Amino acid sequence: NAGVTQTPKFQVLKTGQSMTLQCAQDMNHEYMSWYRQDPGMGLRLIHYSVGAGITDQGEVPNGYNVSRSTTEDFPLRLLSAAPSQTSVYFCASTDRGQGAGYTFGSGTRLTVV
Amino acid sequence: AQTVTQSQPEMSVQEAETVTLSCTYDTSESDYYLFWYKQPPSRQMILVIRQEAYKQQNATENRFSVNFQKAAKSFSLKISDSQLGDAAMYFCAYRSAWGDGGTSYGKLTFGQGTILTVHP
Numbered sequence: 001n002a003g004v005t006q007t008p009k010f011q012v013l014k015t016g017q018s019m020t021l022q023c024a025q026d027m028n029h030e031y032m033s034w035y036r037q038d039p040g041m042g043l044r045l046i047h048y049s050v051g052a053g054i055t056d057q058g059e060v061p062n063g064y065n066v067s068r069s070t071t072e073d074f075p076l077r078l079l080s081a082a083p084s085q086t087s088v089y090f091c092a093s094t095d096r097g098q099g100a101g102y103t104f105g106s107g108t109r110l111t112v113v
Numbered sequence: 114a115q116t117v118t119q120s121q122p123e124m125s126v127q128e129a130e131t132v133t134l135s136c137t138y139d140t141s142e143s144d145y146y147l148f149w150y151k152q153p154p155s156r157q158m159i160l161v162i163r164q165e166a167y168k169q170q171n172a173t174e175n176r177f178s179v180n181f182q183k184a185a186k187s188f189s190l191k192i193s194d195s196q197l198g199d200a201a202m203y204f205c206a207y208r209s210a211w212g213d214g215g216t217s218y219g220k221l222t223f224g225q226g227t228i229l230t231v232h233p
Contacts (some may be wrong), residue, residue: 031219040122042204042223050219058220064175094219101148102221104158 002026006091006105013081013112021076021092021108030096032074033102036060036087043090049074081112115140115207119224126195127232133180134190134227136205143167144210147181147188148221153201161203164188166210192229200231 004011007022014017023031031047035058045058049068063085065077078085092102116139126132138147149161164172164181171179174197180189192199205224 026157033219033221035221035223040225042117042119042225043221045220048219088156092221094220100149101160101163102158107156107158109156 002035004091004093004103004105006089006108008108009106011110013078013110015081015083015112017081019078021078021089021091021110022059022111023074023076023104023105024072025074025091025093026072027093027095027103028071029093029095029103030071031096032068033058033092034064034066034074034076035090035092037090037107038087046089058091083112086110086112115142115145115209115222117207117224119203119227120203122225123152123228123230125230125232126192128195128197130195131191131193132195132229134192134203134205134229136190136224138186138188138205138207138222138224140186140207142209146208146210147179148194148206149177149179149188149190150204150206150223151199151201152197152204152226158204162190167221174230176187195231197231197233200229202226202228 004025034046035043037043047066049055091105094102116135145166147164151159151161162174174194178191207222
């Protein structure tokens with residue numbers, strides 16, 4: 001099992017550029033989420049999905065789009081990158097098992113200049 | 114909405130000693146789950162231990178144990194016999210047991226994190 005695979009691991013963007021962070025899981029998990037990690041603020045939820053075709057906003061959704069066409073994939077799109085989006089991004093998945101912890105990807109460090 | 118607070122930005126411990134990391138949370142729910150995650154310099158998020166709110170017994174995983182005080186909404190992590198490999202950022206996290214229509218069920222709410230340094 002590969003678990004949760006995130007690509008790329010590092011990325012530098014110029015302000016105004018767009019890009020997609022890829023996330024794939026092979027555990028048949030229903031729930032997938034994107035978090036961003038900033039110093040002193042822990043991890044904050046951007047968007048999440050409870051299954052293919054169903055997505056919803058988290059705590060900090062502005063500037064990001066998501067879609068869930070398959071159970072396995074949950075890409076995060078930055079529409080027009082801004083320096084405030086410089087962060088470490090994590091994709092995570094979990095199943096319906098009561099109290100199951102999330103499985104996290106290895107993270108993407110994004111710098112917007 | 115739930116909130117999770119870790120009031121210790123940094124902690125340090127001598128190798129082989131015991132350290133306790135604090136976490137408090139706020140919720141109106143009676144059924145939920147609490148987690149401690151470890152993030153070493155590699156950035157990987159590693160589940161350390163979990164606690165189910167309806168269980169009174171404190172969870173234990175080898176050298177890691179929790180002190181869960183439901184009425185006080187407190188969830189501290191005790192690391193015994195600290196090792197150099199325990200040095201990391203530690204996050205406390207909350208997860209609802211039941212969501213409204215099942216959509217918030219999978220959300221994790223994190224605290225700000227505590228950086229643990231282990232001195233040889």
